[in-house]
Amino acid sequence: MNNPDPISVFRTEAAELLEQIESGLLDLTRSLEDRDQIDAVFRGLHTLKGSGAMFGFEALAAFTHHCETAFDRVRKGDVPATHELVSAVLSAQDHMRALLETPNGDHDAMSAALLDNLHRAVNGAGSPTPITTVIATNPVVEKAGGLREWRIRFSLPANAMANGTNPLGLLDEMRDLGDCRIIADTTKVPELATLDPRGIHLAWDVTLKTEKPRSDIEDVFIFVMDDMALEIMEVAVDPPATALVDMPVAKAVVVTEREAPAVQAANDSKQAKSAENVRVPAERLDEMMDRVGELVIAQSRLTQLAGTAADLGLRSVSEEIERLSGELRDTMMVLRMMPVASLFSRFRRLVHDLSRETGKEIELITEGESTEVDKTVIDRLADPLVHLVRNSIDHGLEQPEERLAAGKEAKGKVILSAHQTGGEVIITIKDDGRGINRERVRAKAEASGIIQPGATLTDQDLLQLIFQPGFSTAQTVTNLSGRGVGMDVVKKTVEALRGTIDITSKPGEGSTVALRIPLTLAIIEGLLVRVGQGCYVIPLSAVEECLELSLEDDLRSRGRSFISLRDSLVPFLRLRELFRTGTQPDPHQKVVVISTGSERVGLVVDQIIGDHQTVIKSMSKLHHDVVTFSGATILGDGSVALILDVTHLVAAGQQQEAQLRAAG
Amino acid sequence: MSSPLPGDAPLTLPATLTIKNILAVQELILDFLNKNTTTVLDIDEEAQIDLSFVQLVTAARKQAEMKAGRVLLARPATGDLYDVLKRGGFLDDMTPEAAHFWLHQETN
Known part of the structure; x- marks a missing residue:
């Protein structure tokens, strides 16, 4: 049996629980009386405590217990939820992560300090609130008094x-409610060979006679309610004379019985939904992506062989495999895509903390959270985005009084958005x-010597200076930013993802930093071209159109490197010259017009071979500084083609052009 | 229905029979079941037991029935095992067969 390490599984699930708890706490900061969030946080803490103890994370379980107790008091209405309490639990939650990561570390002093903080928050939360104010959310069934009999059938997640x-x-809790008869149902327990022994396959039928309301029965299951199947039916009420007078109870019976199938259906739906998802380790996806990449290369070789063979059967099979490998590649790409919501969610906490640290009022708005990008992008963009959001808050947003004086709202806005355009996500x-x-x-x-005094720079070039190593305009170094590290790392990280950064800013109105990242990182659709004796791949997502450059046009354009394209002049670069191939131009040269952000540029090549599924292989460390190529790929005949990094290529070409002009 | 006979092969189980090691216990019993027609589970009276083990034994009995074999307890349930059976709702409305299996009660 190939079972994953249970401790590793626990760590993963605990990390998810902590994220849910954090999300619930942050939601609570906006609406402190939100009962659903209070219950959700409580359930999360309870589950974390229980599973932590089960898997030997005793310190985590013991520490979490205190937070759970605090939220239990909130849930019961003993103390109100306050911003202080929520902040205390948020801080405690960070500590829980540390206890999860290094269970044997020396955490005692920090635990004690945080618990002290928590107790102060609980004790300072004001006078107790009567429990009834919380329970009163379920008025119909709260009417106690009189013995009632319930049939309860349930199975746990x-x-x-x-x-x-x-x-x-x-x-046991069920028994505490009254006279209880419990029968375990073993019919769904499979044979031993097919049993998942850590799962529960049992169900229970319970007959309960109690004076307690239905909500007390439901409370027994509060921690597992979300995913379990639960039927609660009242089968008898007090003697008829009482029932006739006590209309609310009689009404409750009707509602309850009607509810049962609906509840069951909802539970079935939830279970079916959870069964639709399978947790797969990320490295297995990476392995599979590599295999698909190798398959695409092999398929390319097959296509080439079939193209030169006279065997029609071989061609037919080759085309079929080409189609299938294309579909497999597309499916694989989708498997790796994740919504950016998973990336954006962590900024709620960051902004909450920064708001407290800086005393600035900040509203974080997120848009386009369902936009999907490759999981590698999600992983690698997290830190750069933290830097950028920190910079926006620390350098960009003013203090409330300064904003008010400038005629703005006291609360500053940071908008984090994502959208897809073509083959890029922005x-x-x-x-x-x-x-x-x-x-x-x-x-x-x-x-700093980054530019010469009085140097002429475009506005964009000037703004891009903030991404230079060692650059910082902060007059004082703060905890948030201004240490002169980070922004250059942000740029390097984005460029490593074959992305670019655009920045715009208006004095008094704010700044916008846009990261343009390719949707996929492993396989791209490319346009295979020949320049001299070498083959190169241009990412198809950047290609706008292809034109023929006649010998006459080529000669006519010498010295100015512009072509006229539908009444607009488009600059072009002769790749043969840029790459110094030392070969004569093909008599039928082609111009591939590409778009890089706001610019259109033509690349002159000797031949366009055709579209090509391009499996991207990284360049060696020796070629790390060759920025005009983003990688290499293996062609069907086993030869290597370099993949053009069009943004850098255009920049390099423009620089070369400028040098030539300067030289006269 | 029958009780363990002197010739029946006993399988001595570890002192911990909880979800922490239930996978190992599953493999142990499964291996034994595959090699023997009758499996007598020898459970220490002091053994630490939770619901996952009772579920496992239930599954083992079903497996044995499939191949016309049987699973028996070396002695009636006591200690933790009895406690789990009671709290888990296995002793209310017990069938004679279940009473015989878990508690070695005669059925007359």
Whole structure:
């Protein structure tokens, strides 16, 4: 049997639980009386505690227990939820991560300090609130009095025991409610060979006579309610005379019985939904992606062989495999895609903390969270985005009084958005702060020797200076930013993902940083071209159109490197010259017009071979600084073709052009 | 229905029979079941037991029935095992067969 390490599984699930708890706490900061969030946080803490104890994370379980107790008091209405309490649990939650990561570390002092903070928050939360104010959310069934009999049938989520729920404890709680008869149903337990022994396959039928309301029965299952199947039916009420008078109870019976199938259907739906998802380790996806890449290369070889063979059967099979491998590649790409919501969600906490640290009022708005990108992009963009959001808040947003004086709302906005366009996803960080001070950027760059004093720069070039190594305009170094590290790393990381950064800023209105990242990183559709004796791949997503460059046009354009394209002049680069191939131009040269952000540029090549599924292989470390190529690929005949990094290529070409012009 | 006979092969189980090691216990019993027609589970009276083990034994009995074999307990349930059976709702409305299996009660 190939079972994953249970500790590793626990760590993964605990990390997810912590994220859910954090999300619930952050939601609570907006609406402190949100009962659903209070329950969700409580359930999360309870599950974390239980499963932590089960898997030997005793310190985590013991520490979490205190937070759970605090939220239990909130849930019961003993203390109100306050911003102080939520903040205390948020801080405690960070510590839980540490306890999860290094269970044997020396955490005692930090645990004690955080618990002290928590107790102060609980004790300072004001006078107790009567429990009834919380319970009163379920008015119809709260009417107690009179013995009633309930039939309860339930089965727990399959992973309940593995997550730390003790079914026997639930049954004990049920017995505490009154006269109880419990019968275990073993009919769905499979034979031993097919049993998942950590899952629960048992169900229970319970007959309960109690004076307690239905909500007390439901409370028994509060921690597992989301995924379990639960039927509660009242089968008898007090003597008829009482029932006739006590209309609310009689009404409750009708509602309850009607509810049962609906509840069951909802539960079935939830179970079916959870069964639709399979957790797969990320490295297996990476392995599979590599295999698909190799398959695409092999298929390319087959296509080439079939193209030169006279065997029609071989050609037919080759075409079929080409189609299938294309579909497999597309499916694989989709498998690797994740919504950016998983990336954006972590910024809620960051902004919450920064707001407290800086005293600035900040509203974080996220848009386009369902936009999907390759999981590698999600992983690698997390840190750069943290830097950018921190910079927006620290340098961009003003203090409330400064904003008010400028006629703005006291609360500053940071908008984090994502959208897909063509083969790229654009992630934008926008703030409505003071904007970038260009004079200060220039002065700093000149003082640091990044530019010559008085150098002529376009506005975009000036703004891009903030991504230079060692650059910082912060007058004082803060905990948030201004250490002169980070922004250059942001740029390098984005470029490593074959992306670009655009920045715009208006004084007094704010700044926008846009990261343009290719949707996929492993296989792209490319246009295979020949320049001299070598083959090169141009990413198809950047290609707008292809034209023929006649010998006459070529000669006529010499010295100015522009072609006229539908009444507009488009600059072009002769790749043969740029790559110094030393070969004569083909008599039928082609121009591939590409688009890089706002610019259109033509690339002159000797021959367009055709489209090509391009499996991207990284360049060796020796070629790390060759920025005009983003990687290499293996062609069907086993030869290597370099993949053009069009953004850098155009920049290099423009630089070369400028040098030529300067030389006269 | 029958009780263990002197010739029946006993399988001595570890002292911990909980979800922490239930996978190993499953493999142990499965291996034994595949090699023997009758499997007598020898459970220490002091053994630490949770619901996952009771479920496992239930599954083992079903497996044995499939191949016309049988699973028996070396002695009636006591200690943790009895406690889990009671709290888990296995002793209420017990069938004679279940009473015989878990508690070695005669059925007359």
